[in-house]
Amino acid sequence: KNQVEQSPQSLIILEGKNCTLQCNYTVSPFSNLRWYKQDTGRGPVSLTIMTFSENTKSNGRYTATLDADTKQSSLHITASQLSDSASYICVVSDRGSTLGRLYFGRGTQLTVWP
């Protein structure tokens, strides 16, 4: 069964600290993996998208890694800010149709305290 599991479910860190969020998936065949940030009451916004051949991709203070062999991805946030408080969603696409079927994780709820 194709699944996307994220951990931890929630995380609280102090402003300025780093953190790493995990995403494990069983989706096959794999096409790409995306990380989204979703502020409370808003729609998800794309942070990164990685294909099979990409190991790491950065977007400012966000760095995503992908290990397609172990089917694991991580999102590292450096020097966290209060505005980083949000839900971070991992989305994996298979190679089915033109775009591929999308599989969503439940997200990690990150809270950054001052």
Place this chain on the structure above:
Amino acid sequence: EADIYQTPRYLVIGTGKKITLECSQTMGHDKMYWYQQDPGMELHLIHYSYGVNSTEKGDLSSESTVSRIRTEHFPLTLESARPSHTSQYLCATVNLGGGELFFGEGSRLTVL
């Protein structure tokens, strides 16, 4: 900045009412989706469209219907709302060639 818009952002209605959630995009994208999202849960696909006059049901059984008469618009309609329809509804769009998936800001529906 994605050009995809959802209205209304918030809606509180009584049971049995008919409602339509609007989704519009100005990017000329072919594929559009409707997702349902409850707190702490993953997004569930309820409808999608590959283009004009093309609509399909998603994974989550839904009593809603959609239409795609124009590329820009993908409205979702509930003929008779029930409290179980209370949720956040997210519209998304992407080009047929794949790539980035853009989401609207969502419509938060509460049925009393």
